[in-house]
Every structure is written in structure tokens, then in C-alpha cells.
Amino acid sequence: MKYKIPRGTFDILPDKSWLWQQLESTFFEVAKVYGYERIVTPIFEMSELFERSSGESSDIVQKEMYRFTDRKDRSFALRPEGTAPVVRSYVENHLDMQAKITKLYYMGPMFRYDRPQAGRYRQFYQYGVELIGSNHPYYDAEVIALQWDFLSRLGLQDIRVEINSVGCADCAKDYDAALRTYYTPHLDAMCPDCQARIETKPRRLLDCKVPACKALGKDAPSQLDFLDEPCHEHFDQVKNYLDVMKVPFVVNPKIVRGLDYYTNTAFEFINDQLGAQNSIAGGGRYNGLFEQIGGKSIPAIGFAGGFERLLLSIEKADLISGGRISPDVYAVALGDDAQAAILPLIATLRGAGLYVEYEPEKTTMKSQLKAADGKSSRFAMILGEDEVATKTVVIKNLLTKEQVTFPSSDTDIIVEHMQ
């Protein structure tokens, strides 16, 4: 075979797609009870949107973005994440004029040129919510509770919710200064990336995966010791709301967000069963993003999670129930006249919402009933020469083997019989 799927991507085949769909519909239901509505944005956007939102020097923009130019030499990018497009759309469509608070959710593929590994792909499927227009700490707790409810409905119980506060821009200034003081004496032992970033982005050093840098990070000052009074109060309130809403959590001061527009609450959902790629969702408040991409200042909070790791979590926890679809009725036609007469009946039953399977290449009773059995059909609808002549049809329950003959015009009664 000449053609192969691109590295880092995957097909969702019928043996998994039903489960995929179940994840989607469960998420729709949970989003709905919290009052979040769906937003669908394009898969590609102007590259500049992500350069502005993620920062030109970020790994996303420098190494991971799929960029292309169109025929008019305009630069576009396949979206590497979902928040910037939502913010772009919110501003462009003046959603702030319609309501003070806007609650949105999205779902769809994102793209990053990354090293593929278990649970990490170049095209990955994300879901997420954005609450735009309020800085109230209740909403920080609400989005965390929404994700917690979603996981609970899926039956995932051993998930750890970790929260932190990264403060506001003022808090960050003090913290950055403390980090520079801490790291500067050790700079020679650190990697070139960290050496380059200590002046401009000292918080990035906490995120570095190089062993020597990581070891130094253990004793680095904590962000929580550098919160000013309002940010401290905000964090306390978020924790209170989570307690009241019965969402279990632990505080992890090491959660840092690589991007500057994040403020206050940051959180992650961790599944330890997954090994190195153990984060199944993450998010936080991003009160600085709207200004950064050129809008007015609007507070917002959200999270994003990946379906791939969710699916891995469900498989590991042995939570798969349900399966692929099987027919309600298998249509058995014997002879040319019956073959012609059965098609209008099939159309009526399908119109009533029943899954009717029909395979005209099988012509004998034996082969058709065998196929019905193989597909685990609940009923067989049998039409032979006698039935055509008397305008009747035989409905056979394939579990109890009970057979009932109906006038073929009584489709309502036939449908009712098979409910």
C-alpha cells in the first residue's frame, strides 16, 4: 500500500468511534447544565493571532505550529489551541455587547508538530470551555467543577485536581525578581534556553525539563509567597467555593503556565495511571489575553482537555460499556417479487427510526437468517412468495424465536411490536 496516515495522526475507526461519540455527547450534556453554548471556529486562522497570543518566542510558535501561506501569500496556521480563536471570534462578533458574561464551549482537532508518543499526537482532539466577562472567583470554581462533573459522569474517579495561583502582573513582577535572585548564582549549571530566558521570562525556568534545571527548580521560591492581598483573597475564595461545591483538590505551587496572559487561578487534572503524559486537562484564568491580542481588557477563565488521554483513562479504568450498533431488524426477502416489495417496508421502518439491515446479495432464507444472527439483530422481517401474495409480513423475534404475521400495510403496529 502506497498511502499511509501522516505520522502523529490517527483514524477513529468504528470499533472506537461510538465511544468517541459517547465522550462528545456526555460533554455536551454537562456543558448544557452549566449553561455553556457551543462555538465553532475555523481550523486555521491568521498566524499572527497565535504569534500575538502565545508569544513569538514560545515553543508553540517557534517549533510546533503548522504554518502555510495561501495563494495570495498570506500566512495562516492550523490552530495549535482553542482559546485564541474563541477570543478572536468573541471580539470580532462583539459578543460583549450581547451579555456581560458569555459561556462558551468548543470541541475539535488542534495541530502541533510535536514528538508523537503515547497520548500525544500532531492532530489531537480537544474540548474546552471559556467563561468570558467576569473576574469573580466563583467562576474559577465553576469551570473546575464542570470538568470534574464531566469526569465523574464518565466514571473516572482517581483523578487529582491540582490548583495554584500565579497572581496578577504586579505579583508576577515581584516573583520574577525573586526567581532571578534565586537562579542567577546557578546559571552556569543550567541549559542554554534557561540562560537565555532568565532576564525576560524567569518563570519559564521552572518549566524546564533538562534534569539539572529541574533539580534546581525544586527549591525555587513559590509563587504563592508572592501574591499581593487581592490575589491572595481571590485564591482563598476559589478554594472555598471548591470546598462548598465538593470538588476535591490539592494546592500545587509548581503549576506554572508558560504564557504571560495567565493570571490568578491555574489548574490541572492529573491521572497518575497514564505515566509521563498524565495531564488530562488544564486551564486557568487569562485576564491578560484580550488586551494582548488588541482588544479591551476583559477577564476570562477556561480549560482545555484532550480526548485521546481521556480515552486512555477510560480504557485503563476498564469503564467501557456499550458498543457498536446492531440492527433492530434484518430484512429477509425470498424471490424477486419479495425483493421488490420489501424495499418500501424497509423505508417506512427506517423512517420510524429503526435500524434496518438489508443485504440483497444474500438470497436464501438460511444465509439471511445467519447474517441476522451474526449482526445480533433483534428481529427478522421475513417476506416470501406467500406473504407477497397475501400482503402480509412475518416478524420473528430472534431471541425468543416467536413469530407473528402482520398485514404489511399495518406498519404502525409492526413498529410498535418491535419497540
Ligand SMILES: [Zn+2]
Ligand atoms: Zn496580584
Ligand SMILES: [Zn+2]
Ligand atoms: Zn533549562
